[in-house]
Amino acid sequence: MMIDFLNAIVALSNFVLIPAIAYGSQLALGALGVTLVYGVLRFSNFAHGDTMAFGTMTVILFTWWFQSMGISIHPLPTALLALPFGIAVTALLLLGTDRVVYRFYRKQKAQPVIYLIVSLGVMFILNGLVRFIIGPGDQRFADGERFIMKARDFKAMTGLKEGLAIKTSQSITLVTAIIVVIALFWFLNRTRTGKSMRAFSDNEDLALLSGINPERVVIYTWLIVAALATIAGTLYGLDKSFKPFTYFQLLLPIFAAAIVGGLGSPLGAIAGGFVIAFSEVMITYAWKKVLTYLMPDSLDPSGLVQLIATEYKFAISFVILVIVLLFRPTGLFRGKAL
Amino acid sequence: MNDLSKNLSYFALVAVLIIGTGFYQSWNSALFILNMGLVSAILSLGVNLQWGIAGLLNVGVMGFVALGGASTIFISMAPIPAAWQAGGPRILLGLALGAATIAALVIGYSRLPKGRVRTIALLAVAVIGFLAYRSVISPAIKSVEAVNPALEGYLGGLGLPVLLAWPVGGLLAAGAAWIIGKTALGLRSDYLAIATLGISEIIVAVLKNEDWLTRGVKNVNGIPRPVPYEIDLQNDPLFVERAATLGLDPTIASTLFVKILYALLFASVLIILLWLSQRALNSPWGRMMRAIRDNETAARAMGKNVTARHLQVFILGSAVCGIAGAMMTTLDSQFTPSAYQPLRFTFLVWVMVIVGGSGNNFGAVLGGFIVWFLWVQVEPMGLWLMQVITSPLAEDSALRLHLINSAAHMRLLTMGIFLLLMLRFSPRGLLPEK
Numbered sequence: 001m002m003i004d005f006l007n008a009i010v011a012l013s014n015f016v017l018i019p020a021i022a023y024g025s026q027l028a029l030g031a032l033g034v035t036l037v038y039g040v041l042r043f044s045n046f047a048h049g050d051t052m053a054f055g056t057m058t059v060i061l062f063t064w065w066f067q068s069m070g071i072s073i074h075p076l077p078t079a080l081l082a083l084p085f086g087i088a089v090t091a092l093l094l095l096g097t098d099r100v101v102y103r104f105y106r107k108q109k110a111q112p113v114i115y116l117i118v119s120l121g122v123m124f125i126l127n128g129l130v131r132f133i134i135g136p137g138d139q140r141f142a143d144g145e146r147f148i149m150k151a152r153d154f155k156a157m158t159g160l161k162e163g164l165a166i167k168t169s170q171s172i173t174l175v176t177a178i179i180v181v182i183a184l185f186w187f188l189n190r191t192r193t194g195k196s197m198r199a200f201s202d203n204e205d206l207a208l209l210s211g212i213n214p215e216r217v218v219i220y221t222w223l224i225v226a227a228l229a230t231i232a233g234t235l236y237g238l239d240k241s242f243k244p245f246t247y248f249q250l251l252l253p254i255f256a257a258a259i260v261g262g263l264g265s266p267l268g269a270i271a272g273g274f275v276i277a278f279s280e281v282m283i284t285y286a287w288k289k290v291l292t293y294l295m296p297d298s299l300d301p302s303g304l305v306q307l308i309a310t311e312y313k314f315a316i317s318f319v320i321l322v323i324v325l326l327f328r329p330t331g332l333f334r335g336k337a338l
Numbered sequence: 339m340n341d342l343s344k345n346l347s348y349f350a351l352v353a354v355l356i357i358g359t360g361f362y363q364s365w366n367s368a369l370f371i372l373n374m375g376l377v378s379a380i381l382s383l384g385v386n387l388q389w390g391i392a393g394l395l396n397v398g399v400m401g402f403v404a405l406g407g408a409s410t411i412f413i414s415m416a417p418i419p420a421a422w423q424a425g426g427p428r429i430l431l432g433l434a435l436g437a438a439t440i441a442a443l444v445i446g447y448s449r450l451p452k453g454r455v456r457t458i459a460l461l462a463v464a465v466i467g468f469l470a471y472r473s474v475i476s477p478a479i480k481s482v483e484a485v486n487p488a489l490e491g492y493l494g495g496l497g498l499p500v501l502l503a504w505p506v507g508g509l510l511a512a513g514a515a516w517i518i519g520k521t522a523l524g525l526r527s528d529y530l531a532i533a534t535l536g537i538s539e540i541i542v543a544v545l546k547n548e549d550w551l552t553r554g555v556k557n558v559n560g561i562p563r564p565v566p567y568e569i570d571l572q573n574d575p576l577f578v579e580r581a582a583t584l585g586l587d588p589t590i591a592s593t594l595f596v597k598i599l600y601a602l603l604f605a606s607v608l609i610i611l612l613w614l615s616q617r618a619l620n621s622p623w624g625r626m627m628r629a630i631r632d633n634e635t636a637a638r639a640m641g642k643n644v645t646a647r648h649l650q651v652f653i654l655g656s657a658v659c660g661i662a663g664a665m666m667t668t669l670d671s672q673f674t675p676s677a678y679q680p681l682r683f684t685f686l687v688w689v690m691v692i693v694g695g696s697g698n699n700f701g702a703v704l705g706g707f708i709v710w711f712l713w714v715q716v717e718p719m720g721l722w723l724m725q726v727i728t729s730p731l732a733e734d735s736a737l738r739l740h741l742i743n744s745a746a747h748m749r750l751l752t753m754g755i756f757l758l759l760m761l762r763f764s765p766r767g768l769l770p771e772k
Binding site (some may be wrong): 043044046101104112113114116117118120121122123124125126127128129131132133135136245248249251252255256259303307309311312314315317318321322325326329 | 393395397468476521522525527528529531532533535536537539540543544546547679680681685688689692743744747748749750751752753754755757758761762765
């Protein structure tokens with residue numbers, strides 16, 4: 001009985017908890033980027049998914065270059081070494097986009113909807129650029145040790161029937177996400193620039209009156225967004241694989257996470273990311289295995305006990321989004337929306 | 339009169355572009371551009387109704403187009419009796435159970451007093467309803483999909499004329515739009531955008547995965563056509579004789595003839611919809627919609643029911659997109675759910691509306707033609723450009739091969755630049771709203 005219970009816990013962690021934590025961290029980092037753009041620049045950035053794709057692409061290109069020169073940080077993936085370079089290139093791209101595209105509309109004090117449509121144009125360009133440079137296909141760029149713990153080793157170690165596998169990418173995701181989030185919150189709450197960003201986000205007019213330079217705030221925002229998008233994209237790519245179209249599709253869960261948490265609220269974005277990730281993984285997981293351990297033999301489930309097919313995972317973020325919008329339009333953490 | 343001559347010169351330009359394609363490439367590709375241009379113009383009219391006239395941001399056009407496309411299956415494919423026998427009624431019963439559950443939830447939420455009792459009751463209804471729905475529908479789906487899966491494996495349609503699918507496609511899209519509008523309208527415009535983006539992905543996911551309904555990624559081929567088949571024309575002595583008098587090869591003549599018939603059908607739909615849109619735009623209703631768009635608060639203060647009007651125009655615009663979707667699938671005579679890509683079916687339509695001139699129906703139509711022409715022609719132009727740029731490189735240089743192979747993706751880049759340039763330097767479009 002006790003063994004069954006342990007097996008159930010291990011199976012649950014292996015198939016639900018660990019993947020959901022990794023996915024949730026990736027979504028949270030993506031949603032932080034969306035929420036920062038929304039808070040400071042005041043528009044929904046539809047190009048965010050493709051910014052992530054662009055950042056990941058530059059990281060992949062640097063990774064290949066390092067690999068060809070024989071540079072590696074085994075057992076960690078080379079992509080981690082390439083990450084700062086990818087962030088730098090993406091930051092240049094975003095600052096360039098801001099200078100050439102968005103600044104004009106900021107001067108005009110254009111409506112948020114106009115910004116949104118402009119971001120669609122940027123999305124097209126980034127999309128084309130990424131496909132043009134690296135192609136529309138799948139790219140795998142994870143190297144180094146694949147697993148921290150293999151399912152077989154775990155079984156041998158504990159004598160349980162269920163194995164527990166922890167992928168390197170999953171633990172890197174979690175560690176990186178924690179470091180990034182701590183650094184971001186330290187920056188927003190403790191530094192002068194971070195405080196001016198928050199002030200600008202809370203009340204633009206007051207911030208301007210107290211002598212905050214808006215262009216400086218905007219530049220810092222784009223720099224942070226570039227870092228967040230590149231890191232989120234790279235972690236997702238290491239964990240799964242890189243395909244430009246998948247990154248575009250991530251837009252929906254990322255926006256859902258940001259809105260569920262409350263647009264403009266960084267804490268909300270993190271919470272939202274985990275809410276979306278856990279619901280997605282739990283609702284599309286086939287519970288048969290876990291239930292078989294937990295239920296008496298006579299009650300064993302006959303089907304897979306999968307609530308919804310994996311293909312419909314978008315529907316889950318969408319339904320959560322709609323429920324939150326209907327019942328608590330400002331999100332869990334009282335964002336500034338509506 | 340100045341406006342009229344401007345309109346005419348732009349449309350003359352489109353005509354020149356298409357006729358030029360006929361002379362320099364082939365008449366078949368010219369007619370292809372014309373036909374898809376007509377469909378694009380209709381799509382663009384639909385989005386213009388929502389964005390240009392009412393200021394609603396719908397980025398789920400793809401979903402409505404796909405629903406319209408699926409309606410051609412539901413209407414025109416022959417029913418499959420074996421599949422119906424295997425589980426048709428049971429699937430219908432399952433769907434009815436699902437619908438009843440949702441209805442019970444909605445009614446329960448609005449009728450029962452707020453409190454813990456309501457939460458528990460609604461949760462119980464949801465769980466029981468879901469289990470009942472799954473237990474009824476799952477075995478039925480399995481047995482339907484097992485019926486001759488290589489060729490059938492779905493319920494088929496009603497076996498009616500395919501032209502009927504066009505209005506039905508509009509109705510299906512309108513129904514979906516009603517559900518979305520009921521939940522997402524009245525919120526901020528960004529939320530409508532994200533909600534429509536989500537629903538369009540879901541619609542396409544359903545069409546891709548519910549094999550019993552649309553055969554999923556196995557596609558439905560051979561959807562009946564409203565026009566004769568080329569092969570029949572080629573075997574018809576009268577047609578061959580007529581083609582010969584024009585000095586045409588019967589094979590080419592038949593393909594051209596079929597495309598021209600499609601063009602006439604599509605053009606008549608476009609003209610009817612354009613006429614209706616113009617009537618709507620210049621009616622008191624159109625003035626009210628624009629008043630709401632320009633100042634919602636003022637319109638509300640004048641006693642206009644803004645949310646209801648938004649819902650109305652959202653449904654109408656989506657229905658137009660549904661009609662266009664059905665026409666597109668009819669033209670292909672094949673339903674391929676995996677072909678629905680948001681960049682092509684949602685965001686390209688947005689480029690059409692913005693470039694053409696949002697708020698102006700003729701502008702939207704013009705945008706549909708011009709942007710579609712560019713979308714088709716940028717690919718060969720990009721390829722040519724890449725060949726010129728890379729000509730100094732060695733024949734087998736890796737960079738050269740990569741650039742030439744990637745030239746197809748130039749069209750996304752071009753569309754983005756085109757859109758941004760228009761937004762920056764001529765935000766009201768080629769034919770601005772009056």
